[in-house]
Amino acid sequence: MTGNPHLAARLESAGLTQADLADRLNRRIGALTGQPGKLTDRHVRNWLTGKTRWPQRRQRVVLEEEFGMTAEELGFVPPAGRERALPEDPVRRRSFTTATASLTAAALLPATPSNGSTRVGMSDADRLARNFADLVQDDHEGRTGIRLETRALAHAQHALDLQAVGQASTRVRHRLYYLAAAFTGTALWAAVEAQEPQRAQKHLNKAMTLAGMAGSSEMQMRLWGHASLLALQQRRMHDALAAAEAGRRAHVCRSDAFYRSLASARLAGILSAMGEKTAALRTLDHAEKTYDRADMGEQRPAWMSFYDRAELNGLAALVMGRIGRHDEAEARLHRTLALLRPDFHRNRAYYTIHLALAQLAQGEGDQAVNTALPLLSRGSATPLVGRSQSLLHQFDRHLRKLAPGTGFVIEWQDRLAEGEKEL
Known part of the structure; x- marks a missing residue:
């Protein structure tokens, strides 16, 4: 599944949710046929992810009416040999692609001067870079999933x-390739976070190619980190280790201790997952010492903004938990949550679940439930999806095994059942 960034962009521009679009299309179907349509947000989601590449004829008709453009212009692909679109004016097609891909006025194509030529400059790249920083912030605040992924691809x-x-200029072209790699890397991260390995792998392959064309060691280091986590999710342990090691070998890690610290902390996590306790602790120690030597005043790209003392403690806690030092993991996680920036909602939920798991591993079921319960609240800042949702289900299984039938377990299960629809 490659996704449909064109439809996602139209939805974004119109300010519509998936459910909103389904409702509007159902009304159009009703006016067309006399019978209300039966589209749901699931149909729209399948269009956005690329699972459905060519909707049914009636659905295409109302989609074209809704947005005032053809199904092909909305990013749908007809089956080979069937219902091919008429040839389009290439200028019109390019203008449409630009309008849908930009998502915001700040990323529109530069105006064409009176002499008919178009010059793309660093100011155009800078506008895209600001949009990238906004997407990174959306990720921190928990606005992940299909919407973030398709916006990044657009x-x-x-x-x-x-x-x-x-x-x-060559400098501008390299910068644009870098930004294309950065956005594709964000789509990769969103797919990894959602635990969608097939989509993630496609994004990884494309992002690596673009980073190579940009000649960016820093972006390659970022992508190796995501590749390592993707392989870890699939239990391809040797691939995870090779990717983490490749990240630490990146040139940027030799020139900047801050990157080297992050790459080492990630490598320590993979080593601990493989049961390499001594190597994991040694690598983690290197990550912490290197962090202390890094120049915190140096300007770095937006995607590195998540890495601070709170994140380092969080990554260290994961290492401690994997090697069985659950008390140390708990202590580290308390530090992480105390230091974590208020707007980092996704990471707060993620590390809170790990804290509950660390407490559970020490036999503190009642305390673990108290830690995890706020995540089920309707007022929770971030809905639990993907990795966090999987961790919550893992917590539920371990809790029921530890203390079946106890009052706090019954309370937990009741609250979990109530919150399942929200999750």
């Missing part, structure tokens, strides 16, 4: 479209 396509519209 921005990546726009960065590539800019390469085709006019003249640009």
Whole structure:
């Protein structure tokens, strides 16, 4: 599944949710046929993810009416040999691609001067870079999933479209390839977070190619970190280790202690998952010492903004938990949550579940339930999906095994059952 960034961009531009679009299309179907439509947000989600690449004829008709453009212009792909679109004016097609991919006015193509030529400059790349920083912030605040993934892909396509519209210096072209890699890397991260390995692998392959074209060791280091986690999720342990080691070998890690610290902390996590206790602790110690030597005043890209003392403690806690030092993991997680920035809602939920698991591993079921219960609240800042949801179910299984039938377990199960729809 490759996703449909064009439809996602139209939804974004119109300010519609998936359920909103389904309702509007159902009304159009009712007006067309006399019978209300039966589309749900699941149908829209399948269109956005690419699971459904060519909707049924009636659905295409109302989609085209809703947005005032053809199904192909909305990013749908007809089956080979069937219902092919009429040839399009390439200028019109390019303009549409630009408008849908940009998502915001700040990322529109540069105007064409009176002499007919188009110059793409660093200011165009800078506007895209600001959009990238906004997407990174959305991720921190927990606005992940399909919406983040498709927005990131649309921005990546726009960065590539800019390469085709006019003249640009080599420096600008490298910057645009870097941004295309950065946006695709964010789509990769969103797919990893959602535990969608097939989509994640496709994004990884494309992002690595773009990072290579940009000549960016820093972006390659970021992508190796995501590749390592993807392999870990699939229990491809040797691939996870090789990716983490490749990340630490990146040139940027030799020139900047801050990157080297992050790469080492990630490698320690993989080593601990493989049962390599001594190597994991040695690598973690190196990560912490290197962090202390890093220049915190140096300007770094937006995607590195998550890495601070709180995150280092969180990564260290994961290592401690995997090697069986659950008391040390708990202590580290308390430090993480105390230091974590208030707007980092996704990480707060993720590390809170790990804290509950660490307490549970020490036999403190009642305390673990008290830690985890706020995550089930309707007022929780971040809905639990993907990795966090899997961890919550893991917590539930371990809790029921530890203290079946106890009052706090019954309370937990009741609250979990109530919150399942929200999750």
